[in-house]
Amino acid sequence: MASLTASGAVCKDLKLVHENDFFYTGLHKPENISSPLGSKVTLLNAQHIPGLNSLGISFARIDFRPGGINPLHLHPRGSEILTVIEGTLEVGFVTSSPEYRLFTKVLQKGDVFVFPIGLVHYQKNPMKVPAVAYASLNSQNPGSVQLANTVFGSTPEINTDILVEVFQLDKKVISHGQMKF
Template identity: 55%
Template sequence: MEGLKFVVVFVLLALASSLASASDTSPLQDFCVAINETNGVYVNGKFCKDPKLVTENDFFYAAGLNARSTSNQLGSTISSVTVDEIPGLDTLGLALGRADYAPNGGLFPPHTLPRATETLLVLEGTLYVGFVTSNPDNRLISKVLNPGDVFVFPIGLVHFQINIGKTNAVAYGFFNSQNPGLITVENAVFGSKPQINTDILAKAFQLDKKVVHYLQKQFGLPRHETRHEAV
């Protein structure tokens, strides 16, 4: 009986630990305004400004989410607000972004956020969005969204958004991490530096090597020429 109790306690502690690590660590102080200097208090990967020197500007970002041009191959642009833009976000487990989509197919391509769940709020236009569940099911869960609609993309799962309307579309994304990360599938697979061996990609995707070479040429561009701006 004592052995059973020990197992139950162990399982509960394991579950509690996994839940606690599902998002950024909760702060144990009012705030930790990030600074680049190294003479402050070191918390969660950043040094903190002396609380007595903190001002309202440490929690403010002027016009950070205004509309931006979508004149690129994908027809979409992402504007992000993270701890780099608002130092006061440090340790709060929060980031946000704005996505602008061109009419008739503006696309935020398949990607994953390794450290955050995303909640998407549509402000303008009509988006078709979806995510794919993990192996072995690989089930596509998708939905058409209109202004005011909200959709959740679970942490780590590949997802996308595309504008299926005839007008511009705008959406806001909210993330439960101050540094969600962004991995676009095509850039990671075909644009890695150094490149993944062609034989591996040809076999994995069942493609001719010439097609793999073409894709590596398309996505293996210098960073200032990449096909899509990262969050």
Template identity: 60%
Template sequence: MLGALLGIFSKMATYILLLAFLALTCTVALASDHSPLQDFCVAESSSAVLVNGLVCKDPKLVQADYFFFSGLQLSGNTSNPVGSKVTLFDVAKISGLNTLGVSMARVDYAPWGVNPPHTHPRASEILTVLEGILEVGFVTSNPENRLITKVLQKGDVFVFPANLIHFQRNVGYGNAVAIAALNSQNPGVITIANAVFGSKPDISSDILVKAFQVDKNVINYVQSRF
């Protein structure tokens, strides 16, 4: 009897340890940038050492300007084919962001301008509309590929989950402005059309013909545009 009870307790202990391990694994997998282990780690961009992030500057040499950047009030130039301009404030512009896991961007839209479908491989995004009316949306992963979309007014907020393809479009007749916050010092961006049709060297047109189910001449034309 005692042996049977010890066996049951042993199995229970094993299951508890397994669950604890899985919980820890999930926590690590869902995390964004690593949590800082000190007050700050201002990026030393001149260092030749390569790490996952940027090397820390000597804290005794750190000044206020390492945590500062001016220019959020300046409008971006939307005179381009898509009619939008993203001005990103990441660790490359504010070295004090290193290891803090945050960045932000100002997005300007011409009337009917589009921030084309793209993903951020290292961050989720929360977008706030400051001026104008934006149609926004993201697409869920395979196999559903469901489009979740909404029209936002001034003051509205919308969240784009990490890694999912998303977009914004100005559906008003005046300029629009939005502010985006991202949970990475370096969120990255993959613009879908640029990546697929503008890679260097080109993705084989035969692959894209099968992927998009269109004529090869169409693929060649689209690639020439990028």
């Protein structure tokens, strides 16, 4: 693995580059979907395919069990284009202030949907059969901010009174959320 800098990995000496730096195998294999939410993201970036270094792209396979969800999240450094490979997915994103408008669609095999950079989005398998999607992102390191984990699972915890006021929910509900994450 190449050395890391603030802007990413240092490029390999050209004399040491070989075909396998541009190759990955195994994306055809279903992933174990044992997470409580029923989805598994397999991200391929320059750590997995060194030849992606400095190209400004990454790729992911997302496996969903029946009813599984890739929860509300955003990518602060990249837009995403998602293609359904198997099954059906309900997808959506919310625009930023002042509208907070939801764009949602039910996708079938072969359908494509775009999630603009930095917008909160999700994917859910509404069916009783597994689903698989591929996602391309226009960033070598798009990042992923999982909203529930960020709000309820921070260390140290965000003051419960602040979350009660922000979400306008009962303190018991907020405390329960913090215990789960």
